[in-house]
Amino acid sequence: MSDPLAGPAAPALRLDEAVDLGYAVAARAAEDVGVRLLAIKGPVLAMQGLRTPSPSVDIDVLVDPAGFDRVRARLEAVGWHDDGVYDTPGIVPLHSVNHRHPSWPCELDVHHWFPGFLADPAEVFAVLWERRTTAVLAHVELGAPDPVAHAALAALHYLRDSATQWGRTKVEDLATRVAEWDPDRLRDLGELAAATGAVDSLRPFLHRVGAPVLAPTRPLAISPEDWRMRSDAETRDVLPWLVELGRLPWHRRPAFLARALWPEDRLFQHSQARNKATSDSRGALLAARWQRLRRGVRALPAAWRDYRRLSAKRRGDS
């Protein structure tokens, strides 16, 4: 026998190890502050047979919206810091934050609602919690959405990018699995959609798998138009800025444009940290700014066409 106990070795933590362990860490952090948490996506989805097992690159959890800030504070206290920049626009409202730990190779995404479930987030969480199941990761039992709710959540995740090949491929793979469910389970899926404000957002998926499309049983609390625009969008890089610009009153547009063209340094510092860049010198920041501007100029024509198309569609829908 050689020296049997290797000491603390977090720098060598591998991604597959870190993801499973990280789910357990997140669950305990939430438990420590008395907040309900569900482990979503990634390995749990694979364990439930809703996707092919494949390596996950981050940890995703959904928490009771009322306890969101408490979970974030607890994570901060144990070294998982949120240094994200959230003042760049999104077509749908902000739904999650990213916590990172310097010794861990993955991010921890804490969601306080999930786009596509458009009823009140607290009520949606209550529905998902009520029907939760458990999953064991890293020898720890975690709360997780039951397979029906998890299929709905995953479908929404993919449908959000349904204009992309990635989104279409993923949603079709999921649909193939769900279409084999028995009628009672498919009915349950339809009822879940009705109870969470997801009838419209899940409609293509419900049709595809043969689940009933039922009348909503809860009012919507989040704009369905934002969801439609997001799921129909064919471009990503510049479109959210155009959408936000269109939403703003005229007097706020100059400042917004200035920020779009010349954001704060911390946006680039955050990107560099995420990409493990070694230099954060002024020169590197300036280079990152110019790269971003060049990308933006190149992406602008396609984004503008996309914006015009989506706006026309929105007017046609209303």
Added chain:
Amino acid sequence: MSAAQERVRQSPELAWVESEDRVVLVRLDDLAAEPLVLSGSASVIWAALAEPLALDELVARVAAAYDRPEVEVADEVAGFVEGCRQLGIMR
């Protein structure tokens, strides 16, 4: 009950994953603590503790795994267990 008969067990306050070459543990009762990596004979001892064992039973299993006399590994196993207890990963 002698020290050798006292049961050694994994702490229930842990998350851990195992692979072919090592076991990685995180203390859930101290989330700020760095993960711990057990490799080589340490991971063999950890696997043996899937169920609580008396120290002399643990020594016997480790000795068998390495095809060595129990007397030769007893001190090392006892020292390892003591170290793990101090780290909060065994009880």
